[in-house]
Amino acid sequence: MARTQADPFRTPLRRGFYDRDPRKVSRELLGKVLVRREGRRLLAARVVEVEAYLGEDDPAAHSAAGRTTRNAVLFGPPGYAYVYFIYGNHYCLNVSCLPDGVAGGILFRAAEPMLGIDEMARARNLPVDGTRDLRKLTSGPGRLAEAFGITRNRDNGKDLASSRSDLFLADDGYRASRILVTPRIGITKAADRPLRYVIAGNAFVSGKKPA
DNA sequence: GAGGAGATCGTCT
DNA sequence: GACGATCTCCTCT
Numbered sequence: 001m002a003r004t005q006a007d008p009f010r011t012p013l014r015r016g017f018y019d020r021d022p023r024k025v026s027r028e029l030l031g032k033v034l035v036r037r038e039g040r041r042l043l044a045a046r047v048v049e050v051e052a053y054l055g056e057d058d059p060a061a062h063s064a065a066g067r068t069t070r071n072a073v074l075f076g077p078p079g080y081a082y083v084y085f086i087y088g089n090h091y092c093l094n095v096s097c098l099p100d101g102v103a104g105g106i107l108f109r110a111a112e113p114m115l116g117i118d119e120m121a122r123a124r125n126l127p128v129d130g131t132r133d134l135r136k137l138t139s140g141p142g143r144l145a146e147a148f149g150i151t152r153n154r155d156n157g158k159d160l161a162s163s164r165s166d167l168f169l170a171d172d173g174y175r176a177s178r179i180l181v182t183p184r185i186g187i188t189k190a191a192d193r194p195l196r197y198v199i200a201g202n203a204f205v206s207g208k209k210p211a
Numbered sequence: 212g213a214g215g216a217g218a219t220c221g222t223c224t
Numbered sequence: 225g226a227c228g229a230t231c232t233c234c235t236c237t
Binding site: 051053060061062084086087088089090092094107109140141142143184185186187188 | 228230
């Protein structure tokens, strides 16, 4: 069936998309578009790197020690934003997965800027001109959150599956050609589990560029 | 270009 | 009171 893509940045992925195992959702999130829409302003970036966090049996997950006020969103219904503050400096964006009562989520680690690049640069306190390195905008979870103006106060608990939300994921028809699965980054517990998903060869994946 | 350490604060023990 | 799902800057090569 032919579907019009007149405004692919307007329709959020539905809640059922997130109501599955985070490993499966992670694979399918690659290539989707993270959208921030506030009035006439539009920010959009293609997701190129995520990590799955499984729940109470995943020692690296915030939900490992059980439900607290901080991580409550991870235990709630699927499709909600879990934003946490880390290292005294940075926010990180996650989306909850699995049904209400079951913990699980996905960390957004990197994206490829598409729309609103000047605004992202301003949010990151980087120079707004033609010579900047776009990788510095959104390659890394802290950078991505800053570029999109994501904070705990503003976005934690936000419904990413609502058409009234100013923050959501959208599908513009893009499909990742090849997906790479690697161990997660920056953790010490369960550091060997292959739960990091990246679009192979994409320049905006965080960390060092592969040879 | 690579490697190391500091910044900085909310959350949990 | 310790630590963390990070980033940036500084030093050394």
